[in-house]
Amino acid sequence: MIDLRRLRVLRVLAQHGTITATAATLHLTPSAVSQQLKLLGRELGVKLLDHEGRLVRLTPAARVLLEHADVLTAQWERACAELAAHEHEVTGTLRVCGVSSALAALVAPVLPRLHAAHPRLQVEVTEEESADCYELLLTGQSDLAVVLPTPGAPPVTDPRFEQHPVLDDPQDLLVPDGHRLARPEGVELAEAAGEDWIVKTHHNDSYPLLTAACAAAGFAPRVRLEVKEWYAVSAFVAEGLGVCLLPRLVPLPSRYAVARIPLRGTPVPTRRLITCVRRGSSGHPAVGAALAALRDVAAALTAA
Known part of the structure; x- marks a missing residue:
């Protein structure tokens, strides 16, 4: 043994x-x-x-x-x-981790649903970058993650995890009001090749997604300001200090004079949010209930 x-x-x-x-x-x-x-x-x-x-x-x-x-x-x-499936009621503690925008858009609406259906189930939530979420799953410190499969993520064939797409989230271009690219009909990402970009380059899921999108559009982004939180990024964009890619799930702070511009062309930059659990655990009643609720919330967002 x-x-x-x-x-x-x-x-x-x-x-x-x-x-x-x-x-x-x-x-x-x-x-x-x-x-x-x-x-x-x-x-x-x-x-x-x-x-x-x-x-x-x-x-x-x-x-x-x-x-x-x-x-x-x-x-x-x-x-x-x-x-656990032999128990009459779903109880215990479910530990969920994920990136901030996924927690806000998907996990937060799930919690009231889980509480209504399973009042004795306790849910703990931790915000982390995707790489850290995989670690939390692997070490048993979390049970379910909602993450972004960035280039360094485990492949879908990794025998340690079960990974499934839950939502595709288009990315928009965030520019100051009055900017040359502030066109409501949309622009192609390549038109922003000469702009300064605002993004934190280390330990930040947004950076590899930005570099991949820009590479597909034929350029490398020139990062001038390393800022991570969307509220702070929006403030710097509003001051004309650069532009950024903003996931559509992320709401704009109303106090800043910025414009969210849809991106046209092929491919349109999109983040894919996925659920990830330890392989073999998806049949656990608590994990299964959370996965089903996440799919329902994601479907409602897609249909909206």
Whole structure:
């Protein structure tokens, strides 16, 4: 018998490469991570790590174990889901994470629906960037994420996760009132190639989406101001300091003199919001109820 919590530590180590990074991800001390891996190796009667100075390297036995880890973990998630399904009422705590615009547009309307249908179900919500949401799922700190599949995201075939599209969100061009591109009929993104852009370039899902959209339009954006929050971005745009791509789900603050301009041409920049859960867990009553409610809210937004 093995402790699946220790197997989770090994999976995180394989992803991050160092004991220190694994400890930070799991909110443990490095010594606790090392101890968990020693106990896992002792349970299995194999050596899992080779030490090379201050670094560690996975042994062949550890890599064999990792080949089975995803299947074992998914099967355990299915078992937990089936056990929960035998209860007469959906209870417990559901932990949801996601990017800010997805939480506002999709998750917030879902919470009253879940409370009305399942009053004993508690829901916790955490706002994070997409990469962090995948980490929270993998480490068991979250149960459901609503994220943006940016270029560095796990592929849809990743055996650790179940990922499904929930909503396609067009992006508009945000410019100051009176700007040369403030044309209500819309513009092509390539027409903004010479503009300064406002976007935070590090640890921000919006940046890789912007660079991908601009590359498809034939240019690289010149970022002058690194600002992330849409309220602050709108303020800088209103002052004529640059432009940005604004997801249609994000409302405009009324106090700023800016114009939201639809983008024309092919392809039109669009964000795809997806739901992501640990593989095998979608059959859990709480997770399933939340996924169904998210689909309903997304359908209503699409039809509006």
